[in-house]
Amino acid sequence: MELFMPEAGLIFWMFVAFVLLLGILAKFGWPTITKMVDERATLIDKGVEYAEAAKASLEDSETQARAILAEANRQQLEILQEAAQMKSQIIDEAKKAAAAEAKKLVDAAAISIEQSRKEAELQFRQEVSQFALTIAENIIRKELAGDKAQAEMVEQLLNELEHKN
Amino acid sequence: MKKHSILIICITLVVLAAALSIALFDHSHHDENAKFDAKETIFDHLVDHYSWEVPFSHSHKIPLPIIVRDYEGDWHCFMSNKVEHGESCEGFYIDQSEAYNGKIVSVNDKGEVYRPLDISITxxxxxxxxxxxxxxxxxxxxxxxxxxxxxxxxxxxxxxxxxxxxxxxxxxxxxxxxxxxxxxxxxxxxxxxxxxxxxxxxxxxxxxxxxxxxxxxxxxxxxxxxxxxxxxxxxxxxxxxxxxxxxxxxxxxxxxxxxxxxxxxxxxxxxxxxxxxxxxxxxxxxxxxxxxxxxxxxxxxxxxxxxxxxxxxxxxxxxxxxxxxxxxxxxxxxxxxxxxxxxxxxxxxxxxxxxx
Structure with a gap:
């Protein structure tokens, strides 16, 4: 059967042609193609890896940002509280100082009032005794023979004056 | 709509194919000698040839170069259309007998038919x-x-x-x-x-x-x-x-x-x-x-x-x-x-x- 008898001529040409094809493609075709296919495969793998890493770091930085924000809020609150505390403290101190000052003034005023009252009393006594002396003089002039009753009366007058003051 | 048109096209093609084959057979009936040999036709299509047939023609083929070396060691090169219809070229011809089955052969000086070394572009x-x-x-x-x-x-x-x-x-x-x-x-x-x-x-x-x-x-x-x-x-x-x-x-x-x-x-x-x-x-x-x-x-x-x-x-x-x-x-x-x-x-x- 011719179908099952390989022809020498065709074998020869097939061998030549196939080796030629293999030569051409192995020189100009496949090395570039396989290199690029492999390179692209690694590139895609790396890209996926990179994307995953980026996603993870994004999530990480988001949590970090949230933590920083919470910290800032907490500090702000603290500062506000401190300020409020400081304010009330200052007000208290000022109040205390003012009260002390006022007390000092009042005390000084009281002392000076007392002093002037004493001075006035002294002056008044002197004036009263002057008056009394004058009255007594007048009485004595009127009734030189001063009796006891009259002296008593003078005394009584003096006491009354004292009581009135 | 679309299904219908595809169906119509299919039916038309089928009818045409049937009609065409009938017409061709009517035509071929004139040549009573030409008996159809299925086995030969099939194997003829499966094996190699020295020339390349073109559609719708049995007489015109694309000629291809035949390269052979005879028993003396000389190379011969000619186109296949020179030996297409049983002619001999430079002592070579296509033998249709059972022994060589459409391969190119030659006769040596002793008068024996032999197959040359054949690296034709078939x-x-x-x-x-x-x-x-x-x-x-x-x-x-x-x-x-x-x-x-x-x-x-x-x-x-x-x-x-x-x-x-x-x-x-x-x-x-x-x-x-x-x-x-x-x-x-x-x-x-x-x-x-x-x-x-x-x-x-x-x-x-x-x-x-x-x-x-x-x-x-x-x-x-x-x-x-x-x-x-x-x-x-x-x-x-x-x-x-x-x-x-x-x-x-x-x-x-x-x-x-x-x-x-x-x-x-x-x-x-x-x-x-x-x-x-x-x-x-x-x-x-x-x-x-x-x-x-x-x-x-x-x-x-x-x-x-x-x-x-x-x-x-x-x-x-x-x-x-x-x-x-x-x-x-x-x-x-x-x-x-x-x-x-x-x-x-x-x-x-x-x-x-x-x-x-």
Whole structure:
């Protein structure tokens, strides 16, 4: 059967042609193609890896940002509280100082009032005794023979004056 | 709407096919001598020729160069149309007898008919060159694309070639051989794949630049199998040879009588032979079934006449179309299987020492 008898001529040409094809493609075709296919495969793998890493770091930085924000809020609150505390403290101190000052003034005023009252009393006594002396003089002039009753009366007058003051 | 129009087109085509065949048979009835020989027709389509037939003509063929060396060692080269119709050219003629079966022969000085050394560019050789050009046109643009555009993904035809290449390279070669050895053997395996795939498909297209039964020819598959055989055995590791001649079996299986080594050596040769026969039988079988189905029309015409032939035309065209679709699938599958089995045979010869 011719179908099952390989022809020498065709074998020869097939061998030549196939080796030629293999030569051409192995020189100009496949090395570039396989290199690029492999390179692209690694590139895609790396890209996926990179994307995953980026996603993870994004999530990480988001949590970090949230933590920083919470910290800032907490500090702000603290500062506000401190300020409020400081304010009330200052007000208290000022109040205390003012009260002390006022007390000092009042005390000084009281002392000076007392002093002037004493001075006035002294002056008044002197004036009263002057008056009394004058009255007594007048009485004595009127009734030189001063009796006891009259002296008593003078005394009584003096006491009354004292009581009135 | 759309379904209806497709149905109408189909029916029209079927009726036309039947009518055309009836008309042709009516015409051919005038020539009563021409008896249809199905066997001869089928085998005539499967084997090689010195010229390439064109459609719708039996007398005009594309002439191809005939290169022969006579018994004295002189080379002769002439076009096939010079010996096409039984003429003799430079002492050479085509012998249609049973012994030489359409091959070119000559007569030596003793008057004996002999076959010269024949490296003619036959139909299959011409188809071989066309296939090689087509394969180059498929593969080299992809390489050029990569050189020009780097990692960008190609589009269109180049993209399709890339997809096919990646399918074989990534899923077959690299997954069986591993990345390192895969890169080393990829040029041969990919070339074999593309050569087989393209010539399978071109074998299915019936007119001129294609249509030769190339992978359905034992010479072609033999060379491919020999290439795989060489790739397996030249690059085989020490461990591979050790397992052939001194396999890891009980001593009585190899010491006095080398039973296992004999089987192993036998296996070394059966593997490529299986590759050769598988591809050849599948492609030749596909062509043969299509030819048989088409021959049915002519056989029935001779048996029953016009009406039966008309009916058979419709039926066998339907079957032929179906077979063509299957053959398209088989074209890919056989190229894939050849590549995959070659890869597996190569990987089996790349064994490293693995047991203590």
């Amino acid at each position: 139909k299959n050789v011409a188809a071989l060159f066309i296939t090689i050009i087509v394969v180059c046109l498929c593969v080299l643009p992809l390489a050029r694309w990569y050189k020009k555009n780097g990692n960008k993904a190609p589009r269109g035809f180049v993209g399709a070639i890339e997809m096919l290449t990646c399918m074989i390279y990534d899923d077959v070669i690299k997954s069986i051989l591993g990345p390192e050895k895969g890169r080393r053997f990829a040029p041969y395996l990919l070339t074999a794949f593309y050569f087989i795939f393209v010539s399978n498909l071109m074998g299915l297209m019936v007119i001129f630049p294609a249509g030769a039964n190339l992978t359905g020819n034992l010479a072609v598959t033999m060379v491919l199998a020999i290439c795989t055989f060489l790739a397996v055995n030249i690059f085989g590791t020490k461990e591979y040879w050790k397992e052939i001649f001194w396999p890891d079996v009980p001593i009585f299986l190899k010491a006095p009588l080398p039973i296992m080594p004999f089987i192993e050596i036998f296996g070394v040769f059966t593997k490529p032979i299986a590759l050769m026969v598988r591809l050849f039988a599948n492609m030749m079988g596909g062509h043969m079934i299509v030819l048989v189905l088409l021959s049915l029309i002519f056989i029935f015409k001779e048996m029953g006449g016009v009406a039966i032939a008309g009916g058979t035309t419709v039926l066998s065209l339907g079957f032929t179309l179906f077979m063509y679709i299957i053959d398209t699938l088989v074209s890919y599958i056989q190229a894939y299987v050849f590549t995959m089995l070659s890869t597996i045979f190569i990987s089996l010869a790349q064994v490293e020492h693995h047991h203590e």
